[in-house]
Amino acid sequence: xxxxxxxxxxVVSAKNARKSSGFLFTGRIRYGIKNDxxxxxxxxxxxxxxxxxxxxxxxxxxSQFNILSIKxxxxxxxxxxxxxxxxxxxxxxxxxxxxASLQPFLLILIRCLHAVFPYRLQAIVEIRPENEYxxxxxxxxxxxxxxxxxxxxxxxxxxxxxxxxxxxxxQCHRSIQYLIDTVxxxxxxxxFTFREFESLTPKEYLPILAALRYNQWFTKLTIxxxxxxxxxxxxxxxxxxxxxxxxxxxxxxxxxxxxxxxxFSHCLSVSFVENLDLSNNALEDKGRTFYYAxxxxxxxxxxxxxxxx
Numbered sequence: 001x002x003x004x005x006x007x008x009x010x011v012v013s014a015k016n017a018r019k020s021s022g023f024l025f026t027g028r029i030r031y032g033i034k035n036d037x038x039x040x041x042x043x044x045x046x047x048x049x050x051x052x053x054x055x056x057x058x059x060x061x062x063s064q065f066n067i068l069s070i071k072x073x074x075x076x077x078x079x080x081x082x083x084x085x086x087x088x089x090x091x092x093x094x095x096x097x098x099x100a101s102l103q104p105f106l107l108i109l110i111r112c113l114h115a116v117f118p119y120r121l122q123a124i125v126e127i128r129p130e131n132e133y134x135x136x137x138x139x140x141x142x143x144x145x146x147x148x149x150x151x152x153x154x155x156x157x158x159x160x161x162x163x164x165x166x167x168x169x170x171q172c173h174r175s176i177q178y179l180i181d182t183v184x185x186x187x188x189x190x191x192f193t194f195r196e197f198e199s200l201t202p203k204e205y206l207p208i209l210a211a212l213r214y215n216q217w218f219t220k221l222t223i224x225x226x227x228x229x230x231x232x233x234x235x236x237x238x239x240x241x242x243x244x245x246x247x248x249x250x251x252x253x254x255x256x257x258x259x260x261x262x263x264f265s266h267c268l269s270v271s272f273v274e275n276l277d278l279s280n281n282a283l284e285d286k287g288r289t290f291y292y293a294x295x296x297x298x299x300x301x302x303x304x305x306x307x308x309x
Contacts, residue, residue: 013059014044018051025108028055031063032092043093043105047112047159048166050083052091063091066167067113068210074128078103111140116160120214153181155217164207173200176208184218191220191248202229209235213242220248227255233263241267248275256281 011026025045030038031052041062042053052063065085072084079095081102095102110127114137117124127133152159158177165172179196197208209232212218221239228236228251240249256278268276 009057010042010053010055010059011044013057014042014051014053014061017053017059017061018044018046018049018064020044020046022046024112025105027105028096029102030094030096032094038094040096045105045108045112047115048163050091050109065089065091066163067109067116068163068167070113070125072126072128073106073109075102075106075132081106107136107140110136114140115156116163117214118156119216124214153185155215157181157184157211157215157217160211160214161207164210168203168206168210170204170207172207173204189220190218191222192218194223194226198226202232205232206235209239212239212246215239215243216245219245220250221246222250222252223254224250224252225254233260237264237267240264240271240273244272247272248277249273250277250279251281252277253280256283258283 007026007028011023014020014026015022023044023046025043027043029041029043029052031041031043032038040055042055042059044051044053049064049066051061054060054062065083065087069085069087070083071086072082074082074084076082078101079098081093083091083093085091093102093105113125114121121127122133127136157180161177161180162172176197184192192212194205194208197205212221236251240246260281261283
């Protein structure tokens with residue numbers, strides 16, 4: 001058996017371990033374990049996750065991380081890259097030998113990240129050296145058919161949702177991706193509604209909301225007749241704080257109480273939301289409509305019935 005055959009068998013075994021249909025990058029590397037000791041490993045990358053695997057069949061995944069967890073990518077040399085994740089873990093990757101370049105892996109990783117964060121990648125992931133980001137992205141695009149995120153249905157929601165499902169370790173519903181890419185994509189109002197997801201569990205709402213964090217497509221978000229858990233509310237606050245395109249937010253009959261207003265006001269003050277409808281929630285006055293609106297100068301409009309302070 002040749003080295004090429006042996007490597008092909010390793011990749012097949014890694015696909016089975018990852019339960020992946022295919023990788024965008026595979027290669028032998030040296031990986032920092034303990035006390036600067038380096039051992040040979042198989043590096044695999046798909047559109048969602050980086051895996052560091054053993055080099056014996058059956059392949060075992062020894063370390064892995066979702067690309068959403070990446071906080072820092074530092075290219076120290078062509079053959080040495082350090083990746084930091086939000087668990088404060090550092091992954092030190094080396095070429096198989098001193099002259100083996102990890103540039104192909106780096107370019108594909110940056111292209112995957114840019115597909116998920118097309119507008120704010122530099123604000124989310126620190127890339128060093130800083131002055132090489134544009135050059136790296138340009139080179140990365142040459143590895144792929146450079147499909148603009150604006151061409152993807154709903155600004156690429158499906159890919160972000162799939163990444164978030166893996167991040168939160170919940171099932172990725174292909175039916176949701178199909179619904180967003182077809183029905184939602186043709187709504188003139190660009191409204192994202194949750195009425196189609198009533199059968200899901202609260203935990204399954206999390207990746208849907210997470211996919212809206214850096215949304216550049218939807219301008220209105222409506223959740224109605226669904227009780228929101230604290231975990232879902234926390235994710236919703238993150239969406240409101242980070243998303244700059246959602247101007248109208250409707251949370252109707254969601255079991256919200258007065259403490260929600262105090263919690264939500266902090267992120268609302270720095271958000272781009274102009275209209276907020278909290279009808280049929282148990283707020284200050286039971287049974288009354290809670291409606292907030294602001295103009296572009298952040299002044300409360302005269303027709304508001306209440307406002308969050």
